[in-house]
Amino acid sequence: MTTANRQPEVTGVLSWFPLDLPLTQRVIALFVSKWIIGALRPLVQLKVPDLLSDGPRSAEEIAEATGTNADALFRVLRCTAAAGLLVEDSDGKFGLTPVAAGLGEGAPGGVRDMFLFASDPMMWRPYEDVLHTVRTGEPKFDQEFGMAFFDYLKQNPDSNTTFNRAMLQNRYPGSDRVLDSHDFSRYPRIADVGGGKGQFLAEVLKRHPGCTGVLCDQPQVVAEAAEVFEQAGVSDRVALAPTDFFESITPGCDAYLIKHTLHNWDDEKAAAILTRVREAIGDNPDARLFVIDMLLTEHGKWDIGKLVDVEMLIILGGRERDREEWNRIARAAGFEPSNDPAAGDLVLLEFRPV
Known part of the structure; x- marks a missing residue:
């Protein structure tokens, strides 16, 4: 041939x-x-x-x-x-x-709850008419259910339980690589912004016994976080800060972590969250912003993040981002990049205030 x-x-x-x-x-x-x-x-x-x-x-x-x-x-x-x-x-x-x-239920390292969430009708029905999103740029979820995703969770307790159980199991392998490769010990007080029930912050504090933490999320979310910190043995080093991160974020911390949160939002809203972080940092030039999220590869290359990006588009109206896109929203909020991780996976992006 x-x-x-x-x-x-x-x-x-x-x-x-x-x-x-x-x-x-x-x-x-x-x-x-x-x-x-x-x-x-x-x-x-x-x-x-x-x-x-x-x-x-x-x-x-x-x-x-x-x-x-x-x-x-x-x-x-x-x-x-x-x-x-x-x-x-x-x-x-x-x-x-x-x-x-x-x-199986309770299987060590299992993904039962993640599977049930990903295959739940609330996550499938929007895919029946992705053309709506392609034509309008608006998430199909909002049209399908008459409200935004997180509003839907607030009004549907069973769906919210499904979501929360899935997020507790959502231990992407890249998270361990981030934890293994970064030393947070030089930041005495660490805030986890939009940190859910605090699984990631708990792991950071377990690895760095000299640090304390602040969990910043919606009141109904942080109200259920105490058990996570107790099981991790770090509850005496954590403060719970009920807040709306579009309005304000606890000031005075040395590092601000935002993990798997900014991809839920479009650029305007993501920049608004980062602006609140910049306000919380104030005039501390040594404080750092750490964004832990997907970093997309260049054109034409395989990247699971490019598939996840469509889910963000259809369900939440959010997006995964490449390096230029991350830098753009960070600059808009008053930050500049201070590291350069390889693209194609979950990474830690470090930014300094300017």
Whole structure:
């Protein structure tokens, strides 16, 4: 075969699916994702991974334990096993793989709550009409549910619980790399802005026993943070600061962390948050702003952040950013960059006040 008529290599996400399709039909492979998620979600809701933790079971045994239709259950089990998430043996029994074990309730390092959040109807329905967002630039979530995402959570306690449980499990591997590679000990008082229930701040304080912390978030959020700090053994070194970070942020800290928060907002609102941080820093030239978020790669390169960016666009009206975009909103708030991490992952961006 000559170079001229050789089939080009399939790369990216489409290369993950072992389907023998012509290149012009290869996009059909993406259908598989919907089928697998659709089959897996009810199994997680029924706690099938927990039932299988003691060993393989037949579809009939699982159906009896879960009060479900044996034939329908068998078919979603078979689908999930074909995708490699369960094991189906020659006797027709289904067992766990390490991946499925991570979907059990309370599994160490598991992602059950993250999966249930990501596959929840509130996160799926906006994708039924992404064209609305493409045409208007407005998040489809707002049109679909009649309000913004965080307002929806406030008005729907069950959805808010689903979200909060997922965020507690949201331990992206890049977080450990950030923690391992940065010494926060030179900042005696550290504020975590929009830090949720304080998981990241708790880990920072555990690693740096000479530091104290301030958790700055909405009143209803910080009200539930005490348990996190108690479990980490750092509750005596943390102050809880109920606040709206668009209005004000606790002053007088030596470092201000903002992790996985600014990507929830468009540039104008993100710059407004950073402006409140700059006001809180005041005239302390040694204070630092640390933004922990995705740093997008250059044009044309694979980057999971470029996929997450579409979720931000459709659900929240936020965005992931490249280095130029981060620098632009930081400068607008009175900061300049003071480090240069490699793009393509979760990174720590350091900024100094000017």
